[in-house]
Amino acid sequence: MAVFWAAGAALRPAPEDLPTMSSDASPNSPVHGLFLGQLADELIYPFPEQDPEQRETTDQAVDAFREWARDNVDARAIDAAQEIPKEVRDGMAELGIMGMTVPEQHGGYGFGMTAYCRMVEELTRHDASLSVYVGAHLSIGGRPIILYGTPEQQAKILPQVATGETLCAFALTEPGAGSDAGSMRTRAEWDPAKGVYRINGNKIWITNGGYADLFTVFARGSGGPAGEGEGFSAFMVRRGTPGFSNGPSEHKLGIRGTSTTELAFVDVEVPPEDRVGPWGEGFKIALQSLETGRLSLGAGCTGGAKEMVRLAVEHARERRQFRHPIIEFGMIREKLGRMAASAFGAESAVYLAAGLYDAKRGDVGVEAGYCKVLGSETLWQAVNDTIQVTGGIGYMTEYPYERHLRDSRINLIFEGTNEILRLSGTLEALKEPGRRVTDAIKAEKAELGAQGLAAALAVEGMPARAAAGATVPRWATPALAAEAAQFGATLALFGETVRATLRKHRRAILGAQYTIRRLADAAIQLYAASAALSRASTLARDKGEEGARREILLTRRFVDEACRRARHELDVVDGSRDAMDDEIAGLLAIEGRYPSPLFT
Amino acid sequence: MKILVAIKQVPDKNARLVLDSAGQGIVETDVTWEINESDRYALESALRIKEAGDGSGEVVAVTVGPERARKAISSALAMGADRAIHLADPDFQNGDPLSVARVLAAVVRKEEPQLVLCGTRSDDAGYGETPILLGGLLGWPAVFLTMGIEVADGRVKVVRELEAARQELSSIALPAVLAVQSGIHEVRYTSLKGIMAAKKKTVDQLTPTELGLSREKIGRFGSRLQVLDLAPPVKKSKCEFIEGKPGDAAAALVDRLRRDAKVL
Numbered sequence: 001m002a003v004f005w006a007a008g009a010a011l012r013p014a015p016e017d018l019p020t021m022s023s024d025a026s027p028n029s030p031v032h033g034l035f036l037g038q039l040a041d042e043l044i045y046p047f048p049e050q051d052p053e054q055r056e057t058t059d060q061a062v063d064a065f066r067e068w069a070r071d072n073v074d075a076r077a078i079d080a081a082q083e084i085p086k087e088v089r090d091g092m093a094e095l096g097i098m099g100m101t102v103p104e105q106h107g108g109y110g111f112g113m114t115a116y117c118r119m120v121e122e123l124t125r126h127d128a129s130l131s132v133y134v135g136a137h138l139s140i141g142g143r144p145i146i147l148y149g150t151p152e153q154q155a156k157i158l159p160q161v162a163t164g165e166t167l168c169a170f171a172l173t174e175p176g177a178g179s180d181a182g183s184m185r186t187r188a189e190w191d192p193a194k195g196v197y198r199i200n201g202n203k204i205w206i207t208n209g210g211y212a213d214l215f216t217v218f219a220r221g222s223g224g225p226a227g228e229g230e231g232f233s234a235f236m237v238r239r240g241t242p243g244f245s246n247g248p249s250e251h252k253l254g255i256r257g258t259s260t261t262e263l264a265f266v267d268v269e270v271p272p273e274d275r276v277g278p279w280g281e282g283f284k285i286a287l288q289s290l291e292t293g294r295l296s297l298g299a300g301c302t303g304g305a306k307e308m309v310r311l312a313v314e315h316a317r318e319r320r321q322f323r324h325p326i327i328e329f330g331m332i333r334e335k336l337g338r339m340a341a342s343a344f345g346a347e348s349a350v351y352l353a354a355g356l357y358d359a360k361r362g363d364v365g366v367e368a369g370y371c372k373v374l375g376s377e378t379l380w381q382a383v384n385d386t387i388q389v390t391g392g393i394g395y396m397t398e399y400p401y402e403r404h405l406r407d408s409r410i411n412l413i414f415e416g417t418n419e420i421l422r423l424s425g426t427l428e429a430l431k432e433p434g435r436r437v438t439d440a441i442k443a444e445k446a447e448l449g450a451q452g453l454a455a456a457l458a459v460e461g462m463p464a465r466a467a468a469g470a471t472v473p474r475w476a477t478p479a480l481a482a483e484a485a486q487f488g489a490t491l492a493l494f495g496e497t498v499r500a501t502l503r504k505h506r507r508a509i510l511g512a513q514y515t516i517r518r519l520a521d522a523a524i525q526l527y528a529a530s531a532a533l534s535r536a537s538t539l540a541r542d543k544g545e546e547g548a549r550r551e552i553l554l555t556r557r558f559v560d561e562a563c564r565r566a567r568h569e570l571d572v573v574d575g576s577r578d579a580m581d582d583e584i585a586g587l588l589a590i591e592g593r594y595p596s597p598l599f600t
Numbered sequence: 601m602k603i604l605v606a607i608k609q610v611p612d613k614n615a616r617l618v619l620d621s622a623g624q625g626i627v628e629t630d631v632t633w634e635i636n637e638s639d640r641y642a643l644e645s646a647l648r649i650k651e652a653g654d655g656s657g658e659v660v661a662v663t664v665g666p667e668r669a670r671k672a673i674s675s676a677l678a679m680g681a682d683r684a685i686h687l688a689d690p691d692f693q694n695g696d697p698l699s700v701a702r703v704l705a706a707v708v709r710k711e712e713p714q715l716v717l718c719g720t721r722s723d724d725a726g727y728g729e730t731p732i733l734l735g736g737l738l739g740w741p742a743v744f745l746t747m748g749i750e751v752a753d754g755r756v757k758v759v760r761e762l763e764a765a766r767q768e769l770s771s772i773a774l775p776a777v778l779a780v781q782s783g784i785h786e787v788r789y790t791s792l793k794g795i796m797a798a799k800k801k802t803v804d805q806l807t808p809t810e811l812g813l814s815r816e817k818i819g820r821f822g823s824r825l826q827v828l829d830l831a832p833p834v835k836k837s838k839c840e841f842i843e844g845k846p847g848d849a850a851a852a853l854v855d856r857l858r859r860d861a862k863v864l
Contacts, residue, residue: 056671057795060678064790096792109792 027432028362030352031370031527035429036436037471037495039488043362044530045475047348047538048355050114058115061096062122068095075127078257079403082249084129089211092134093164097123101138102146106158113295113354120296121303128407129257131300136207136258137161139293140415141168144216144234144285148277157214157236169212171203171237171263172286179420181218181286186265188221188235196269197221197235199243202262205414209246209261213239216289217265218282225272231280235270243268254406291365293415294372295357299350301375301411305343308382308404312336312389319391326389335385341557346371346378348531366429369421370524376411376418383408422520423513429523430502430509437502471495476533477540479552483559487529490563490570494522497570504574514578518569525562525569532558601751602658603646604713605681606704606731607639609665609672610724624827628668635672638719640679642780644787645749646717647680653751658682662707664692664700670803677798678790684803685711691808691819699822701733706811708738715756716777720745731779742777743770747784 026040027033033040050058072091078084092098101116102108111119116138123131142161145153145168160166177184186201199219206215215237222230237244247262277285313336316327326332353367383405387394394401412418472488498519505512536555539548587595611617612632620627635643643661650657661676662685663669673684685707692703708716721728728744735742747767748759751774760768761781808818815821842849842856858864 053799056674057799059671060674060790060795061792063675064678064792064795068789094791095789096795100792104796109796 029356029364029367030362030530031366031425031429031523032362032432034491034494034523034526034530035433035498037492037498039471039473039491039530040362041473041475043356044352045473045534045537046541047352047531047535048114048359050112050355050358054112054115057109058111058118061100061109061115062118065095065097065119065122066126069122069126069130073126073130075129076400076403078127078129079407082251082256083259084133084211084257088130089133089164092130096162097134098137098164098167099162102142102158102162103154106154106162108158108162112358113292114351114358117296117299117350117354120300121306124300124303125307127257128300128304128404129255132207132255132258132410133211135293135296135300136170137164137168137212139296140170140289141208141212141214141216143170143289143292144276145236147288148234148281148285150273153236153273153276161214166214167208167212169206169208169215170289171206171215171217173205174202175204179417181283184218184220184232186217186219188219188233188270190221190223190225191269192225194269195225196271197224197275199235199237199265199268199270201265203265204262205250205260206246206263207258207260209263210249210259215239215244215263216276217263218286224275224279226279228279232282233279234276234282234285236274236276237265237268237270241268241270253409254403255410256406290415291368292357294421295350295353295364295368297411297415298346298368298371298373298375299354301372301379301408302343302347302350304379304404304408305339305346305375305382308379308386309336309339309343311401311404312339312382312386315386315390315393332389335389337557338561339382339385341554341561342378342381344551344554345528345532345558345562346375348535349374349528352531352534366425367527369416369425370520370527372411372415373418373421373520374524374528376408379408379411419517422517426516426520426523427510430498430519433498434502434509437499438506441503473530473533473537475537477537477545477548477552479540479545480533480536480555480559483556483563484533486563487526487533487559490522490529490566491526493570494526494566497522497573501573514581515574518573518575522566522569525566529559529562529566532562601649601653601656601715602660602711602713603649603715603717604660604662604708604711605639605643605646605676606716606718606734607643607661607663607672607676608636608719608722608724609633609663609669610636610722613637613723619830619832623829623831625830633668633671635675636719636722636724638721638723638780638782640719640787641782641784642717642719642778643676643679643681644785645746645778645780646715647788648785649715649749649751660685660711660713662704663687664695664703666690666693673803674795674798675790677801677803678794679788680794681801683801686803686805688805689807691815691821694820694823695818696823696825697727697729698733698824699818699820701730701737702822703811703813703818704730704734705737706813707806708734710806710811714774715751716740716775718777718779720779720781728779731777735777738775738777740775740777741772742779743772744779746778746780749778749780749784 026042027036027038030040030044068091073088096109099108100111100119104110120131120135123134145157157166161168172181174184174186186199186203188197188199191198199217201219217235217237218232219235220232243266245264249259249261252260316332316336317325319326350371353364353371356362356364387401387405390401393399469488471491473484476484501515502509532555536548536551539551545552610633612634615631618627646659650659659681660683661673661681663672664687667688669688670686673686677684687703716734718731732742732744743758743760745761746758747761750757754774755771756774756776757769757771758778760770762768808815842852844852854864
C-alpha cells in the first residue's frame with residue numbers, strides 16, 4: 001500500500017468506454033463540472049442509494065465483522081506486538097473478509113465499491129492495521145488480477161485469494177521511485193532461451209511484505225515472446241520463487257500490525273503466463289488499481305473520523321471540570337461540532353463517488369484522489385481534536401488516543417501523497433477548461449472587440465458572472481436554501497477563477513504548484529459540499545425535513561465552513577506570499593539551515 | 601431430525617428507547633434491532649444438534665413480528681438455519697405470551713418438528729412464558745433454563761439450571777420444547793459465506809387462515825394481558841445528613857437502612 005504516485009501522469013486511462021467530454025457535453029464527473037464552473041446536477045442529485053439487496057448483505061456483513069472484532073481484535077495488543085496474530089488473520093479469512101471484492105464466480109462475494117468502502121470503514125474503526133492489511137490484499141495487491149487477469153489466471157488464482165489462502169501485495173515503490181514512479185529501475189528481461197522473464201531489482205515499503213504469498217510486481221523490460229519493445233508491465237511473483245526474498249518488517253510510527261518490508265529480486269524467473277495484462281500496460285494497471293484503493297482509503301479514514309467523534313464525545317460527557325461535564329463548554333463544543341460535520345462531509349464525498357462508480361456513471365478518478373486527501377486530512381484533524389479534548393489522558397500510551405494519532409498519520413502519505421493527488425487530480429480536471437480557454441483565445445484573436453469577447457465566452461461555455469444563479473443547486477431542500485446560495489456563489493467564483501487562472505498561466509499552469517494547491521483545496525471543499533447538500537436534500541425529499549434534521553444541521557455546518565475555506569483559497573489563488581516562499585526556500589536551499597538566527 | 605427454533609427480534613441492547621405518546625410502547629424509528637440474545641443460543645444449539653446428526657436434519661427458524669423482523673430472519677439464515685417462517689400478518693402482532701404461543705403451536709402442528717427450541721426470555725418484554733405455554737398447548741414436555749442438550753434414540757438429555765449453581769440432568773421423550781439459557785454454547789460468528797447462502801433460502805409467510813387460527817385468539821385481540829402503562833424509571837437521588845454523636849448517628853443510620861431503604 002505504500003505507493004507514491006507519479007506527477008502529471010494521466011490519473012485514469014479510460015478502462016471501459018467512458019464518455020469523453022466535448023464543450024457541449026455535460027461534464028463526466030462532479031469535479032470535472034466544478035472546473036467548468038458547472039454543477040453536474042444529474043450526477044450529484046439525487047444522492048446515490050445502495051441497491052437494497054446489496055445494502056442488506058453489506059449491513060449483515062458489517063454487523064458480522066463488528067461482532068467478531070469486538071471479541072477477537074485487540075488493537076492495542078496488535079500495536080504492541082507489531083504483528084497481526086495468526087488467529088486474527090485466519091479469523092478474517094473465515095469470515096470471508098479476504099474475498100469481499102473477488103467476483104462470485106471465483107469464490108468471492110462480488111462486493112461493489114459502496115459495500116467495500118463500508119467494510120473498510122468498519123475495519124478501520126477497529127484497527128487501522130487490519131484495514132491496511134486487507135486493503136493491500138484486495139484494494140491494490142489482488143486488484144490487477146481481478147481487473148486484468150486472463151480467465152485462466154483468474155480461475156487458477158482468485159479462489160485462493162478469496163479464501164485468504166493466498167495473501168496479495170502490491171509492489172511498485174522503489175528506493176528511487178516514490179512519487180515519481182516513472183523512474184523505476186526494476187527490470188524484467190525476456191530470456192528467449194528459457195522462455196521466461198527474468199526480474200532483477202528492489203522494491204521498498206511493501207505492505208504485507210512479510211505475510212503475502214503473491215506479489216503483483218511492476219517492472220520495466222525490453223521485450224517478450226512476441227518481440228515486444230521496451231515497456232512497463234505487471235507480473236505475479238509467488239513467495240518461494242528462487243531469487244525472491246523479503247527483508248525484515250520495518251519499524252514504523254503507526255499501523256504497526258502491518259508488515260512493511262523490502263523485496264529483493266535476483267534473477268527471479270517468471271513464466272509468460274504470470275504476466276498480468278498486456279505487455280506495456282503496467283502504468284494503466286497500477287493507476288486503475290490505485291484508484292479503487294484511494295476511494296476505499298478515503299472511506300476508511302471517514303470511518304476512523306467517526307470513531308474519533310465517538311471517543312471524544314465519550315470523554316467529553318464523562319469528564320467534569322468546574323463542576324460541569326466539559327461537553328458543556330464552548331471550546332469543546334466547537335471541536336465536536338467541527339469533527340462531526342467534517343466526518344459527515346467526507347462521508348458524503350466518499351459515498352457519492354462510490355455510488356457513481358458502482359453505477360458506472362462518469363469517471364470518478366479525480367474524486368477518488370480527492371476523497372483520499374479529504375478523508376485523510378479530516379481524520380488527522382479529528383484525531384488531533386480528540387487528543388485535545390481528552391487532554392493529558394490523550395497523550396498517555398495507556399489509552400487508545402495516541403495510537404490513533406500514530407496510525408492515522410500514514411494516510412496523508414501513502415497510496416499517493418496528498419501533494420501528488422492534489423496535483424494529478426487537479427491537472428486532470430484542468431484539461432477540459434484548458435482546452436476551452438485555448439479555443440476562446442483563438443476566437444478572440446480572430447474577432448476583435450466586444451463581439452470577440454462574446455464569442456470567447458460562448459466557446460468557453462462557462463457561466464458569466466450574470467448567470468451565477470445557474471450554479472445554485474435548485475434541488476436543495478428549502479431548509480438549506482441559504483447554504484445552497486452560498487455554495488452557488490462560491491462555485492461561480494471558482495469557475496471564474498479557474499478560467500482567469502488558465503488565461504494568466506496558460507501552459508505554465510503545469511508547474512504552478514502554489515496555485516494548483518489552492519485550486520485543489522477549493523475544489524475538494526466544493527465537491528464535498530455538493531455531496532453533503534445532495535445527501536441531506538435527498539433524505540429530506542424522502543423523509544421530510546423533520547426526518548432529515550440531523551443531516552440538514554450537519555450539512556449547514558459543513559457547507560458553511562467548506563465555502564469559506566474555498567473562498568479563502570480563491571481570494572489568494574495567485575498569492576503574493578508565493579514569491580516570498582520561493583525566495584525563502586531558495587535561501588534555505590543554499591544555506592541549509594534556519595536563515596536568521598536571533599542568537600548565534 | 602427437524603428442529604424448529606422460535607426467534608424474536610428485539611431492540612439492540614444499547615438502543616436508547618423512547619416511549620410513544622400512548623405510553624404503551626416505544627418509538628421504533630432510530631432503533632436498531634437484533635435477534636434476542638437467548639434465541640441466538642437456541643439457534644446455535646439447534647445447528648449443533650443438526651451438525652452432529654446424519655445430515656438429514658433441518659433447522660427451521662420461525663418468528664412472529666412485523667416486516668422489520670425480516671432482518672432477524674436473514675441473520676438466522678446467515679447463521680445457518682435452513683429455512684424460515686415469517687409470521688408478519690398484522691393480525692399476529694402485539695400479542696401477549698399466550699397468543700404468541702398459540703401461533704407457534706399452530707406452526708408446530710403444521711411443521712411437525714421433533715424438537716422446538718426457544719430462548720428463555722426476551723430481552724424486551726421479558727415475560728419468559730412463551731416456551732412453557734407452547735409446551736402446554738402442544739401437550740409436550742417443556743424445560744426452562746436449559747443449559748445442556750443431548751439427543752439420542754428418540755429422547756433428549758437435558759441439563760437444567762437450578763438455584764445456587766445446581767444443575768439437574770433429566771431424560772425427556774421427544775417431542776419436546778426446550779427454553780435455552782444464554783451461555784449454553786459459544787455462538788458462532790456469521791460469515792460472508794453464510795450471508796450469501798441465506799439469500800437462496802426460502803422464507804415462507806403464513807396467514808392466520810393458513811394456520812387455521814381465528815383473529816380473536818391471536819395478536820392483540822387474543823391477548824388476555826393488557827399493558828396499562830409503561831414509564832421510564834424515575835431517577836431520584838437525595839442526600840441526608842444524620843447528625844449527632846458517632847454512635848447515635850450509626851444507630852440511626854442502621855435503623856433508616858432497615859426501615860426506609862429495606863436493604864438490611
